[in-house]
Amino acid sequence: xxxxxxxxxxxxxxxxQEARLRCSPMKGHSHVYWYxxxxxxxxxxxxYLQKENIIDESGMPKERFSAEFPKEGPSILRIQQVVRGDSxxxxxxxxxxxxxxxQYFGPGTRLTVL
Amino acid sequence: EDKVVQSPLSLVVHEGDTVTLxxxxxxxxxxxxxxxxxxxxxxxxxxxxxxxxxxxxxGRLSSILDKKELFSIxxxxxxxxxxxxxxxxxxxxxxxxxxxVFGKGTKLTVNP
Numbered sequence: 001x002x003x004x005x006x007x008x009x010x011x012x013x014x015x016x017q018e019a020r021l022r023c024s025p026m027k028g029h030s031h032v033y034w035y036x037x038x039x040x041x042x043x044x045x046x047x048y049l050q051k052e053n054i055i056d057e058s059g060m061p062k063e064r065f066s067a068e069f070p071k072e073g074p075s076i077l078r079i080q081q082v083v084r085g086d087s088x089x090x091x092x093x094x095x096x097x098x099x100x101x102x103q104y105f106g107p108g109t110r111l112t113v114l
Numbered sequence: 115e116d117k118v119v120q121s122p123l124s125l126v127v128h129e130g131d132t133v134t135l136x137x138x139x140x141x142x143x144x145x146x147x148x149x150x151x152x153x154x155x156x157x158x159x160x161x162x163x164x165x166x167x168x169x170x171x172x173g174r175l176s177s178i179l180d181k182k183e184l185f186s187i188x189x190x191x192x193x194x195x196x197x198x199x200x201x202x203x204x205x206x207x208x209x210x211x212x213x214x215v216f217g218k219g220t221k222l223t224v225n226p
Binding site: 003004031033035040041042043044045048056059091093095101102103104105106107108 | 148202216
Protein backbone atom coordinates (compact mmCIF):
# COMPACT_ATOMS: atom_id res chain seq x y z
CA UNK A 1 0.00 0.00 0.00
CA UNK A 2 1.79 3.06 -1.24
CA UNK A 3 1.91 6.05 1.03
CA UNK A 4 1.08 9.61 0.12
CA UNK A 5 2.90 10.54 -3.05
CA UNK A 6 3.99 13.99 -4.07
CA UNK A 7 5.69 15.19 -7.19
CA UNK A 8 7.89 16.73 -8.09
CA UNK A 9 10.13 16.38 -5.05
CA UNK A 10 12.07 19.46 -6.03
CA UNK A 11 10.88 22.32 -8.19
CA UNK A 12 12.81 25.38 -9.27
CA UNK A 13 10.99 28.35 -10.73
CA UNK A 14 11.93 31.87 -11.67
CA UNK A 15 9.95 34.78 -10.30
CA UNK A 16 6.70 35.22 -12.21
CA GLN A 17 6.40 31.61 -13.34
CA GLU A 18 3.75 29.14 -12.25
CA ALA A 19 4.32 26.22 -9.90
CA ARG A 20 2.13 23.12 -9.89
CA LEU A 21 2.49 20.67 -7.04
CA ARG A 22 0.77 17.30 -7.13
CA CYS A 23 -0.40 15.02 -4.37
CA SER A 24 -1.83 11.53 -4.62
CA PRO A 25 -3.37 10.46 -1.32
CA MET A 26 -3.06 7.02 0.17
CA LYS A 27 -5.37 4.44 -1.31
CA GLY A 28 -8.77 4.72 0.25
CA HIS A 29 -8.19 8.24 1.57
CA SER A 30 -10.57 10.91 0.39
CA HIS A 31 -9.36 13.86 2.46
CA VAL A 32 -6.34 15.90 1.47
CA TYR A 33 -4.55 18.66 3.36
CA TRP A 34 -1.79 20.97 2.20
CA TYR A 35 0.75 22.47 4.58
CA UNK A 36 3.67 24.81 4.02
CA UNK A 37 6.90 24.72 5.96
CA UNK A 38 9.20 27.71 5.87
CA UNK A 39 12.81 27.39 7.06
CA UNK A 40 13.02 27.14 10.85
CA UNK A 41 9.22 27.18 11.10
CA UNK A 42 6.60 24.58 11.84
CA UNK A 43 4.13 23.35 9.30
CA UNK A 44 1.32 25.80 8.58
CA UNK A 45 -2.06 24.65 7.35
CA UNK A 46 -3.08 25.95 3.96
CA UNK A 47 -6.13 24.12 2.65
CA TYR A 48 -8.30 21.08 3.24
CA LEU A 49 -10.09 19.37 0.38
CA GLN A 50 -12.33 16.45 -0.27
CA LYS A 51 -13.07 15.13 -3.73
CA GLU A 52 -14.31 18.08 -5.82
CA ASN A 53 -14.76 20.27 -2.74
CA ILE A 54 -12.68 22.81 -0.91
CA ILE A 55 -13.67 22.47 2.73
CA ASP A 56 -11.36 24.98 4.39
CA GLU A 57 -8.94 27.31 2.66
CA SER A 58 -8.44 29.65 5.58
CA GLY A 59 -4.68 29.16 5.56
CA MET A 60 -4.15 29.87 1.91
CA PRO A 61 -3.12 33.31 0.63
CA LYS A 62 -6.02 34.97 -1.13
CA GLU A 63 -4.07 35.75 -4.27
CA ARG A 64 -1.99 33.59 -6.59
CA PHE A 65 -2.69 30.34 -4.71
CA SER A 66 -5.36 27.81 -5.61
CA ALA A 67 -6.01 24.15 -4.92
CA GLU A 68 -8.17 21.44 -6.35
CA PHE A 69 -8.91 17.78 -5.79
CA PRO A 70 -10.78 16.51 -8.83
CA LYS A 71 -12.91 13.42 -8.99
CA GLU A 72 -10.13 11.66 -10.86
CA GLY A 73 -6.45 12.27 -10.42
CA PRO A 74 -4.25 13.91 -7.84
CA SER A 75 -4.81 17.02 -5.81
CA ILE A 76 -3.00 20.02 -7.22
CA LEU A 77 -1.70 23.09 -5.46
CA ARG A 78 -1.09 25.85 -7.95
CA ILE A 79 0.94 28.97 -7.33
CA GLN A 80 0.80 31.62 -10.00
CA GLN A 81 3.42 34.33 -10.52
CA VAL A 82 5.71 32.92 -7.87
CA VAL A 83 7.82 35.21 -5.70
CA ARG A 84 10.91 34.45 -3.64
CA GLY A 85 8.81 34.31 -0.49
CA ASP A 86 6.99 31.28 -1.87
CA SER A 87 10.18 29.22 -1.48
CA UNK A 88 9.32 26.55 1.05
CA UNK A 89 8.57 22.88 1.47
CA UNK A 90 4.98 22.03 0.66
CA UNK A 91 3.60 18.93 2.31
CA UNK A 92 0.44 17.08 1.51
CA UNK A 93 -1.32 14.82 3.98
CA UNK A 94 -4.29 12.51 3.60
CA UNK A 95 -6.73 10.80 5.90
CA UNK A 96 -9.49 8.28 5.25
CA UNK A 97 -12.44 10.05 6.82
CA UNK A 98 -13.46 12.79 9.21
CA UNK A 99 -12.84 13.00 12.90
CA UNK A 100 -10.00 11.42 14.84
CA UNK A 101 -8.24 9.98 11.85
CA UNK A 102 -4.52 10.39 11.64
CA GLN A 103 -3.15 12.45 8.80
CA TYR A 104 -0.34 10.75 6.91
CA PHE A 105 2.17 12.95 5.19
CA GLY A 106 3.86 12.77 1.83
CA PRO A 107 7.57 13.47 1.29
CA GLY A 108 6.94 17.07 0.32
CA THR A 109 7.84 19.25 -2.63
CA ARG A 110 10.66 21.68 -2.07
CA LEU A 111 9.98 24.80 -4.12
CA THR A 112 12.82 27.18 -4.81
CA VAL A 113 12.07 30.49 -6.49
CA LEU A 114 15.08 32.15 -8.09
CA GLU B 115 -6.03 31.73 17.88
CA ASP B 116 -4.93 28.12 18.39
CA LYS B 117 -1.30 27.85 19.42
CA VAL B 118 1.27 25.12 20.05
CA VAL B 119 4.58 25.77 21.76
CA GLN B 120 7.34 23.20 21.90
CA SER B 121 10.42 23.20 24.07
CA PRO B 122 13.29 23.04 23.91
CA LEU B 123 13.76 24.17 20.32
CA SER B 124 16.91 22.08 20.08
CA LEU B 125 18.62 19.46 22.16
CA VAL B 126 21.95 17.66 21.86
CA VAL B 127 22.51 14.45 23.80
CA HIS B 128 24.75 11.39 23.77
CA GLU B 129 23.65 7.92 22.80
CA GLY B 130 22.01 6.17 25.71
CA ASP B 131 20.63 9.33 27.28
CA THR B 132 16.93 9.77 28.02
CA VAL B 133 15.20 12.86 26.68
CA THR B 134 11.88 14.56 27.38
CA LEU B 135 10.32 16.84 24.81
CA UNK B 136 7.57 19.24 25.81
CA UNK B 137 4.51 20.50 24.03
CA UNK B 138 2.00 22.99 25.44
CA UNK B 139 -1.07 24.13 23.62
CA UNK B 140 -4.01 26.48 23.56
CA UNK B 141 -6.86 25.36 21.39
CA UNK B 142 -10.59 25.83 21.30
CA UNK B 143 -12.48 22.55 21.54
CA UNK B 144 -9.50 20.24 21.77
CA UNK B 145 -9.87 16.91 19.95
CA UNK B 146 -6.44 15.33 19.82
CA UNK B 147 -2.71 15.92 20.06
CA UNK B 148 -0.30 14.24 17.70
CA UNK B 149 3.44 13.69 17.64
CA UNK B 150 5.41 13.31 14.41
CA UNK B 151 9.06 12.63 13.69
CA UNK B 152 10.52 14.53 10.76
CA UNK B 153 13.83 13.63 9.24
CA UNK B 154 14.70 15.04 5.84
CA UNK B 155 11.43 13.96 4.38
CA UNK B 156 7.82 13.32 5.34
CA UNK B 157 6.75 13.76 8.95
CA UNK B 158 6.07 10.25 10.16
CA UNK B 159 3.30 9.62 12.64
CA UNK B 160 4.26 8.57 16.16
CA UNK B 161 1.31 8.99 18.50
CA UNK B 162 -2.19 10.37 18.73
CA UNK B 163 -3.39 11.28 22.22
CA UNK B 164 -6.96 12.10 23.10
CA UNK B 165 -7.34 11.20 26.78
CA UNK B 166 -5.50 12.52 29.79
CA UNK B 167 -3.18 10.33 31.79
CA UNK B 168 -3.04 7.38 29.42
CA UNK B 169 0.51 6.68 28.31
CA UNK B 170 1.12 5.51 24.80
CA UNK B 171 4.26 3.50 24.13
CA UNK B 172 6.08 2.35 21.07
CA GLY B 173 9.43 0.74 21.79
CA ARG B 174 11.67 3.32 23.41
CA LEU B 175 9.21 6.14 22.78
CA SER B 176 6.32 7.04 25.01
CA SER B 177 3.97 9.96 25.34
CA ILE B 178 1.34 11.23 27.71
CA LEU B 179 -1.22 14.01 27.66
CA ASP B 180 -2.44 16.30 30.45
CA LYS B 181 -5.64 17.99 29.33
CA LYS B 182 -5.99 19.94 32.55
CA GLU B 183 -2.58 21.59 32.26
CA LEU B 184 -2.72 21.60 28.45
CA PHE B 185 0.55 19.87 27.68
CA SER B 186 2.08 16.68 26.48
CA ILE B 187 5.53 15.13 26.78
CA UNK B 188 7.37 12.77 24.50
CA UNK B 189 9.99 10.58 26.15
CA UNK B 190 12.74 8.73 24.38
CA UNK B 191 14.84 6.34 26.44
CA UNK B 192 18.24 4.89 25.53
CA UNK B 193 18.54 7.29 22.60
CA UNK B 194 20.27 6.20 19.41
CA UNK B 195 21.79 8.24 16.60
CA UNK B 196 18.83 7.22 14.46
CA UNK B 197 16.57 9.18 16.79
CA UNK B 198 18.12 12.40 15.51
CA UNK B 199 15.28 14.32 13.89
CA UNK B 200 12.86 17.17 14.40
CA UNK B 201 9.94 16.12 16.58
CA UNK B 202 6.72 17.91 15.78
CA UNK B 203 3.71 18.33 18.03
CA UNK B 204 0.33 19.21 16.56
CA UNK B 205 -3.18 19.68 17.88
CA UNK B 206 -6.53 19.21 16.23
CA UNK B 207 -9.69 21.03 17.23
CA UNK B 208 -13.22 19.69 17.14
CA UNK B 209 -15.85 21.18 14.93
CA UNK B 210 -13.37 22.63 12.53
CA UNK B 211 -11.85 21.40 9.35
CA UNK B 212 -9.66 18.73 10.94
CA UNK B 213 -6.61 20.84 10.25
CA UNK B 214 -3.55 20.40 12.41
CA VAL B 215 -1.87 23.29 14.18
CA PHE B 216 1.84 22.57 14.56
CA GLY B 217 4.52 23.77 16.90
CA LYS B 218 7.91 24.73 15.53
CA GLY B 219 9.38 21.43 16.55
CA THR B 220 12.26 20.26 18.71
CA LYS B 221 15.44 19.42 16.86
CA LEU B 222 17.06 16.45 18.59
CA THR B 223 20.65 15.52 17.84
CA VAL B 224 21.99 12.28 19.29
CA ASN B 225 25.76 12.02 19.16
CA PRO B 226 27.58 8.68 19.30
